[in-house]
Each structure stands twice: as C-alpha cells, then as structure tokens.
Amino acid sequence: MTDQSELDRLEAEFTTAIGDALDEATLEDVRIAALGKKGRVSELMKGLGKMTPEERKEMGPKLNGLKDRLNEALAARKSALKEAALEARLATEKVDVTLPVRDSALEQGRIHPLSQVYDEVIAIFADMGFAVEQGPDIETDRYNFTALNFPEGHPAREMHDTFYFEPGEDGSRLLLRTHTSPVQARTMEAGKPPFRFVAPGRTYRCDSDQTHTPQFHQIEGLVIDEETHMGHLKWTLEEFLRAFFEVEGVELRFRPSFFPFTEPSMEVDVRCARLGNEIRIGEGDDWLEILGCGMVHPNVLKNCGVDPEKYQGFAFGMGIDRIAMLKYGIPDLRAFFESDLRWLRHYGFAALDVPTLAGGLSS
Numbered sequence: 001m002t003d004q005s006e007l008d009r010l011e012a013e014f015t016t017a018i019g020d021a022l023d024e025a026t027l028e029d030v031r032i033a034a035l036g037k038k039g040r041v042s043e044l045m046k047g048l049g050k051m052t053p054e055e056r057k058e059m060g061p062k063l064n065g066l067k068d069r070l071n072e073a074l075a076a077r078k079s080a081l082k083e084a085a086l087e088a089r090l091a092t093e094k095v096d097v098t099l100p101v102r103d104s105a106l107e108q109g110r111i112h113p114l115s116q117v118y119d120e121v122i123a124i125f126a127d128m129g130f131a132v133e134q135g136p137d138i139e140t141d142r143y144n145f146t147a148l149n150f151p152e153g154h155p156a157r158e159m160h161d162t163f164y165f166e167p168g169e170d171g172s173r174l175l176l177r178t179h180t181s182p183v184q185a186r187t188m189e190a191g192k193p194p195f196r197f198v199a200p201g202r203t204y205r206c207d208s209d210q211t212h213t214p215q216f217h218q219i220e221g222l223v224i225d226e227e228t229h230m231g232h233l234k235w236t237l238e239e240f241l242r243a244f245f246e247v248e249g250v251e252l253r254f255r256p257s258f259f260p261f262t263e264p265s266m267e268v269d270v271r272c273a274r275l276g277n278e279i280r281i282g283e284g285d286d287w288l289e290i291l292g293c294g295m296v297h298p299n300v301l302k303n304c305g306v307d308p309e310k311y312q313g314f315a316f317g318m319g320i321d322r323i324a325m326l327k328y329g330i331p332d333l334r335a336f337f338e339s340d341l342r343w344l345r346h347y348g349f350a351a352l353d354v355p356t357l358a359g360g361l362s363s
C-alpha cells in the first residue's frame with residue numbers, strides 16, 4: 001500500500017514535468033514514464049491485485065483518479081503545444097498583402113540605349129525593304145581601303161586614324177575596320193545586283209574625347225540597281241530621319257564633301273535648335289552634321305565585280321552612337337562604355353518594349 005503523501009509527490013512530479021515539456025516528443029516521454037506499460041503509475045496499478053479487498057477499495061479510486069488527472073493534463077498540454085506551434089508558424093510565414101509588388105529581374109533589367117537605337121534603326125530600314133548584312137571587325141587593307149577606291153598612299157587613309165596589327169610574313173597588315181563601308185565591298189563581291197541592305201556594326205579609330213571613343217558604331221546603307229539615283233538617296237534619308245527622331249518636320253541640308261568611294265559625295269546636316277545643353281531636332285536655325293553619303297563611285301563597283309555601265313546606286317554611313325546621343329539627349333559618348341548601372345537605369349529601356357514602327361520606336 002502506498003501512502004497518500006507518496007501519491008501526492010508522484011502527482012506533483014508528473015504535473016510539473018507535463019507543464020515543463022516544451023514539445024510533443026518530450027510530453028510523450030513524460031506520458032510513457034507515468035502511464036506507459038512500465039510507467040510508475042501503471043506499476044502501482046499492477047500492485048492492486050496483490051492487495052486485500054479493503055486496501056484495493058481505497059487505493060483503486062485514488063490511482064484511477066490520479067491516472068485520469070494526468071491524462072487530462074497531458075491532453076491539455078498537448079493541445080496547448082499544438083496551438084503554440086501553429087502560432088509560431090503563422091508568425092514567420094505571414095504575408096503582408098499591402099506591400100507593393102517587387103519588380104522581377106525582367107522588369108528591373110535595362111536595355112542599353114545603343115542596343116535600343118540599333119534595333120530602332122534596323123526596324124526602320126527593314127520596313128523600307130533593306131536586308132541586314134555583316135562583316136568582320138578585323139579587316140584587310142583591301143576591304144577597308146583599296147576596294148573602296150582609296151589609292152595606295154592617299155592621305156584619306158591617314159584621316160582614319162587606323163589601328164593596325166603587326167605586319168604578317170608577306171608584309172601586309174590587318175586592321176580594325178575604321179568604318180562599316182568594307183561590308184559594301186564584301187557583300188557586292190559575294191552576291192549579284194540589285195543590292196539593298198544596311199550593315200550595322202562596330203568600328204574603330206584611334207580617337208578619344210567627349211564625342212569620340214576608340215570603338216564606336218556605324219550603320220552603312222547600300223542600294224545598287226539599274227536606275228537608282230540621288231532622289232532615292234534623299235528620300236530614303238529623309239524618311240529614315242523622320243521616323244528615327246519621331247519628328248515630322250525633320251529638315252536636311254546636303255553639303256558637298258569628299259569620300260573616295262562616292263562621287264558625288266555629301267555630308268548631311270539636320271536642322272536643329274541648340275538651347276544650352278539641349279539640342280532639338282527639326283526646329284531652330286542651326287545645323288548639325290549627322291551622316292556621310294553619296295553615289296557609289298564606279299571604281300568601287302568595278303573593284304567588287306559589278307558592271308558600272310549597267311548598275312549605279314547610293315551609299316550612306318552614319319554613327320549610331322552619335323544619333324543615339326542626339327535622340328536621347330546623352331551628353332557624353334564615353335558613358336556608353338563605362339557600364340555604370342546608375343547611368344543605365346537612367347538612360348536604359350525596358351526589356352519588353354521592342355521597337356517597331358507600328359508599336360512605337362521608343363515608347
């Protein structure tokens with residue numbers, strides 16, 4: 001027979017252990033220690049069989065009462081632990097639906113203004129039926145100069161501030177193309193007239209200041225057919241510049257100039273207003289040089305296997321960086337190549353806004 005004080009101590013001990021259990025696994029251990037097969041309360045209950053009927057009558061209800069109270073305490077603690085675990089999970093997993101939606105990477109990324117202008121220019125010329133051609137950045141003297149009617153030793157070669165490679169065994173030097181015009185020669189040589197294409201790409205000259213970088217971009221245009229004349233050239237450039245600057249009243253001025261590969265040669269200025277740091281295209285009474293062009297020299301056609309008695313046409317070349325600066329009011333060309341994220345966020349374009357004539361070039 002166990003006396004009352006011992007039962008009380010047992011009850012107090014388990015009640016405390018139940019209250020102290022901080023998770024369900026510990027609580028289960030307490031239950032087993034008290035009420036499991038070999039638990040302390042269970043052992044006491046096994047002892048009932050050996051008691052006299054009187055003793056059993058007294059101890060039976062006491063032990064059953066103890067067992068019931070411990071079971072109750074266990075159940076209460078278990079549901080309290082469950083609730084606390086849920087509370088804790090809710091607290092960490094809570095979502096504040098009032099927070100603004102964060103931009104995804106696609107929306108944060110920016111298209112470089114040069115890539116944007118590249119795409120705009122190609123979209124406009126593609127709409128006019130021009131193909132896109134390409135050539136290598138590393139060129140031979142022949143394609144960069146000789147085929148384009150630059151005579152050997154002609155001062156025009158010096159005008160280009162060419163980057164040359166070390167001479168090869170035969171003494172010839174490769175170079176970084178100084179303009180996109182070699183693509184004229186390569187494409188004509190490889191194909192058959194008529195030709196109508198633009199050739200955008202990288203170009204290089206040994207030059208660096210606010211409006212010149214050693215590497216820059218040009219877009220070449222070439223149209224060769226049997227009756228292509230200067231009126232076509234003028235119309236093409238006007239149409240292009242109107243579409244590109246998204247200004248109806250673009251006005252051009254053709255000034256006589258010199259390029260070995262065109263005759264006559266012209267430089268084209270656009271009417272603009274200069275207001276402090278700002279340049280507005282299509283208004284005011286200032287002029288800004290924007291591209292070079294002309295009628296393809298018969299020698300160039302001959303050099304590239306095209307019969308100048310039958311075919312004629314025009315060519316033009318334009319600085320992509322330059323027209324990008326003008327259109328988007330970017331004052332310093334060097335910033336294009338500095339990879340400054342703050343600059344890119346300011347001047348860049350949203351990745352999903354692909355320029356098309358129908359959908360808008362730059363909006």
Ligand code: PHE
Pocket residue numbers: 178179180181220259262292293294315316317318
């Ligand atoms: N290639 C010339 C330059 O870089 C531009 C040009 C191209 C001029 C085609 C006339 C015709 O300056």
